[in-house]
Amino acid sequence: MDGHSSHYGREIRVAWAITVKDMRTYYTKPPSLMFGILFPFSLFLSFSIGTKAPLTTQIPILISQTLFFASSSIGPVVIPTERANQTFDRFLTSPVSLLSILIGKTLAGIIYGAGISVIPVLVGVAFFGSQITNLGILFACFVLSSLAFSALGILFASIPGQTPGQVMMPLNFVRIPLLFISGVYIPIRELPALMQVVSMLSPLTHTVELAKYATGGETFFGPILNITILTMYAVTFLFMGIRFHIMNQRKE
Amino acid sequence: MDNAVEAIGLTKYYGNLLAVDHINFEVKKGEIFGFLGPNGAGKTTTIRMLTGISIPTEGTAIIMGYDIRHQPIEAKEQMGIVPDISNVYNELSAWDNLIFTGKLYDMPKAYRESRAVELLKLFGLYERRKEKVQGFSRGMKRRICIAMALMNRSSILFLDEPTSGLDVQSVLIIRDMIRKLNQQGLTIFLTTHNLEEASQMCDRVAIINHGRIAAIDAPEKLKRTVESLQSVEVAFATLPSDALKELEELPNISEVVKEGDKFRLFTDDPSSVLTSIWKYAENNNLKLITVNTLGPSLEDVFVKLTGIRPATAEEELEKTGRSKVQGTAQRRAEQ
Numbered sequence: 001m002d003g004h005s006s007h008y009g010r011e012i013r014v015a016w017a018i019t020v021k022d023m024r025t026y027y028t029k030p031p032s033l034m035f036g037i038l039f040p041f042s043l044f045l046s047f048s049i050g051t052k053a054p055l056t057t058q059i060p061i062l063i064s065q066t067l068f069f070a071s072s073s074i075g076p077v078v079i080p081t082e083r084a085n086q087t088f089d090r091f092l093t094s095p096v097s098l099l100s101i102l103i104g105k106t107l108a109g110i111i112y113g114a115g116i117s118v119i120p121v122l123v124g125v126a127f128f129g130s131q132i133t134n135l136g137i138l139f140a141c142f143v144l145s146s147l148a149f150s151a152l153g154i155l156f157a158s159i160p161g162q163t164p165g166q167v168m169m170p171l172n173f174v175r176i177p178l179l180f181i182s183g184v185y186i187p188i189r190e191l192p193a194l195m196q197v198v199s200m201l202s203p204l205t206h207t208v209e210l211a212k213y214a215t216g217g218e219t220f221f222g223p224i225l226n227i228t229i230l231t232m233y234a235v236t237f238l239f240m241g242i243r244f245h246i247m248n249q250r251k252e
Numbered sequence: 253m254d255n256a257v258e259a260i261g262l263t264k265y266y267g268n269l270l271a272v273d274h275i276n277f278e279v280k281k282g283e284i285f286g287f288l289g290p291n292g293a294g295k296t297t298t299i300r301m302l303t304g305i306s307i308p309t310e311g312t313a314i315i316m317g318y319d320i321r322h323q324p325i326e327a328k329e330q331m332g333i334v335p336d337i338s339n340v341y342n343e344l345s346a347w348d349n350l351i352f353t354g355k356l357y358d359m360p361k362a363y364r365e366s367r368a369v370e371l372l373k374l375f376g377l378y379e380r381r382k383e384k385v386q387g388f389s390r391g392m393k394r395r396i397c398i399a400m401a402l403m404n405r406s407s408i409l410f411l412d413e414p415t416s417g418l419d420v421q422s423v424l425i426i427r428d429m430i431r432k433l434n435q436q437g438l439t440i441f442l443t444t445h446n447l448e449e450a451s452q453m454c455d456r457v458a459i460i461n462h463g464r465i466a467a468i469d470a471p472e473k474l475k476r477t478v479e480s481l482q483s484v485e486v487a488f489a490t491l492p493s494d495a496l497k498e499l500e501e502l503p504n505i506s507e508v509v510k511e512g513d514k515f516r517l518f519t520d521d522p523s524s525v526l527t528s529i530w531k532y533a534e535n536n537n538l539k540l541i542t543v544n545t546l547g548p549s550l551e552d553v554f555v556k557l558t559g560i561r562p563a564t565a566e567e568e569l570e571k572t573g574r575s576k577v578q579g580t581a582q583r584r585a586e587q
Binding site: 010013014017018021024025085086087089090091092093094095096097246249250251252 | 266300303304305306307309324325326328329331333335337339340341342343344352353355356357358400
């Protein structure tokens with residue numbers, strides 16, 4: 001039992017060391033800033049300028065987009081860069097499991113995404129009269145969404161590439177279409193029935209729904225289903241990411 | 253358990269390409285083991301499998317008694333790795349690079365800090381420990397990389413081309429360091445293109461070619477397997493224009509290679525060739541400035557065993573525009 005607990009303790013300490021190193025090294029790198037901050041804010045501004053909806057209803061959209069883009073950008077910046085510099089090999093030759101390495105990197109994405117997404121919450125509350133009506137749901141939204149999207153980034157970072165662009169491009173092929181079916185630009189209630197089913201399959205839908213619900217809005221699918229589906233995606237992305245990185249090790 | 257490394261049927265396929273073909277070898281504890289081979293022979297693939305970066309398609313390796321496939325954590329605790337490029341974190345300081353490595357090995361704080369101080373002083377980098385590594389020279393980055401590999405007081409150190417592309421001073425520092433570490437009991441697994449370095453430093457060498465072990469033995473024993481490649485090296489004060497052709501016509505000479513300002517005459521009878529050279533110099537009124545008889549070098553063994561292809565050598569000669577006579581390495585290989 002002691003052996004097991006010391007083993008797990010060691011894995012957690014090493015995973016955290018990887019997280020802290022990634023935070024120090026990659027948070028201010030241009031690709032992280034561009035894809036993680038500029039991109040969602042620019043998308044939001046271009047959308048919000050053309051809409052007549054009140055700003056308080058748009059704050060949840062900004063929170064969701066920021067969680068989505070910022071959390072999923074760290075893995076695709078960090079892993080290809082480390083692959084190019086062969087610093088990723090340092091982890092593979094260290095006495096730590098691949099799971100802990102990827103959890104460390106996922107955690108770096110979670111902290112980045114959740115940390116940046118706090119800004120629109122604070123701005124909304126301080127300057128635009130937004131109200132947090134359900135803090136627990138907002139917390140669940142932040143934790144589950146940043147986990148699922150960070151794991152999505154780690155999953156895409158298993159694509160063999162040595163520059164962030166080589167991973168960001170296929171990732172954006174997935175991220176950008178999701179904006180159109182996830183209640184970001186068009187409310188789910190206004191979508192045709194078939195598209196509502198498709199919308200339910202998008203993880204971003206559930207982030208948007210939870211963010212709206214936490215700020216006094218309505219949800220189409222309900223917070224229980226939102227939380228369940230986001231949890232399923234988080235686990236699935238993490239599991240697939242690990243499998244794909246192991247496949248890479250077999251191929252390399 | 254006398255072996256630090258045991259490769260057991262180690263095999264790697266890349267798709268249909270067989271990169272490493274069921275190789276078996278042992279590295280004894282406390283020895284410097286050289287791993288040589290031409291580019292693409294399977295050196296780096298082998299080292300990547302031994303260190304757990306890449307998973308073998310078949311076979312396994314035992315590192316200090318631990319199976320790298322089934323006990324990877326325990327096996328990795330025993331090793332330090334210096335890859336072919338200095339994979340340091342350029343954004344971090346020298347100090348932070350070492351401390352982070354200590355964290356990866358879960359070393360306690362006080363221990364990792366004292367070890368970092370010790371290694372930075374050992375490698376002459378303590379005064380610059382707070383500087384970001386991106387400003388360091390290539391040789392300094394190499395030293396940091398080796399220091400990182402030594403943080404966990406490993407039992408075996410894997411070094412992939414440790415002196416490649418470095419200035420003379422850095423090369424000497426690193427070679428001296430490797431010898432000292434080995435004297436302290438550390439097993440060294442060294443891949444290098446520098447055959448002279450391997451000959452000088454290694455207790456045993458393995459030569460890998462086309463993914464298979466072509467030979468494995470002590471350098472001097474390997475040299476004795478190609479005794480037919482004896483030669484006489486000669487240099488004249490002034491160089492006659494037809495010297496190459498005339499030297500080739502001397503008796504008992506199988507081949508003449510021009511090496512810089514010297515000629516190397518391959519023969520199985522060096523004494524008769526020496527006599528012929530004296531006569532040739534006297535008849536042509538030439539002053540000899542160097543005459544050496546040479547045994548086969550590790551390079552000769554390497555060329556013979558790897559059989560460098562004539563087409564490749566010809567291409568190289570055409571690229572450099574040098575005499576075709578120089579491209580005779582492959583002919584030696586065929587002897």
